[in-house]
Amino acid sequence: MGSNAEDDTPAGTHENGPGPDRHIGILLFEGVEELDAIGPWEVLSHWTQVFPQDGWSVSCLSRSGGPVTCAKGLVVHAHHGFDDAPPLDVLVHPGGEGTRPQLDDEAHLAWVRRMRDEVPLMTSVCTGSLVYAAAGLLRDRPATTYHAALGLLAELDPSIDVRPDDRFVDDGDVVTSSGVSAGIDMALHLVDRLAGTARAQDVRRGIQYDPDPPV
């Protein structure tokens, strides 16, 4: 983006444009799938910490601000609670078995709807999109989710154009991704969208992301 970067406010950011105060929040909750949250954390924290000149930061938040026990039993601390988190430009809602009780947790769905009102870019990994569907965020939109939850996504909101074959679906102010490891690809797409392709390539190299599944 070169020297014209300051004239090129990326879509999905607050109108004040580039500056030191744009912030990404990654939601943690009981039963969050570890890699759903920490894949994007690795990508986004590498970007924001190695390239602070881009003016972004990232932190993890939980309702209380306390630690959570993830789906596979890892305990991870949030940096903020809902009450003391900075205003968000981007939210990442991971998935995991902990999303199931959220689907009829009115307090959580109300928080998600409030975030939708306040946060320009809402994103999800894996079954995080089920929660967005239950909150009504995906009405008449294309979206995806974990391969084993595609049917449930359509059931929660039959108006959704379910995309079973997409690694992630960027529909402007909402981006949903497929399962678990797909959060890494989606997060690199976010860097591409928010800071340009060259920067996303820097981050990809930084985490040596040349995946080569051996099976």
Added chain:
Amino acid sequence: MGSNAEDDTPAGTHENGPGPDRHIGILLFEGVEELDAIGPWEVLSHWTQVFPQDGWSVSCLSRSGGPVTCAKGLVVHAHHGFDDAPPLDVLVHPGGEGTRPQLDDEAHLAWVRRMRDEVPLMTSVCTGSLVYAAAGLLRDRPATTYHAALGLLAELDPSIDVRPDDRFVDDGDVVTSSGVSAGIDMALHLVDRLAGTARAQDVRRGIQYDPDPPV
């Protein structure tokens, strides 16, 4: 492996063979790179928890057993300290900036050498292999590391056959991998080696690992 599984003791396990007590430990330490540790954690905990019949378990350990602050600022809890960890069949030593002080931390290097004596299969992610090199584990062996640390690996032990282009290097009782995200590929290789290709494919599908870097 079907009904003959009990006759087919995988290499790199204690001689008592398949049973409910084979254990993988993932090392946590101050400044560990988040995805170095939690990529393998996701793969291995998915395997061991979804397929308990394979007789493996996995946990995270730190010297004191307490939480650690990772390289990018995430705080993660260990399940065990060095003193109360179960006997390990496999150790995963991640990398991160926290490996630099370990390179001349005699207490840590002595622990790594003791693990080498006790643990049949020693593995590393990213700059974890620098610590193995400093401890003398890689003498006259092929190995790899994070792309930016290849020179330092050769410097630490010029007898190492450095493999800059390999995603991971399996040299029997020691497996080293390249940077950060490569731990996911290496961990899938471990499942393949310890439980067979079909199982590793199950785990790959479980974490929907069909990577598709967008940049």
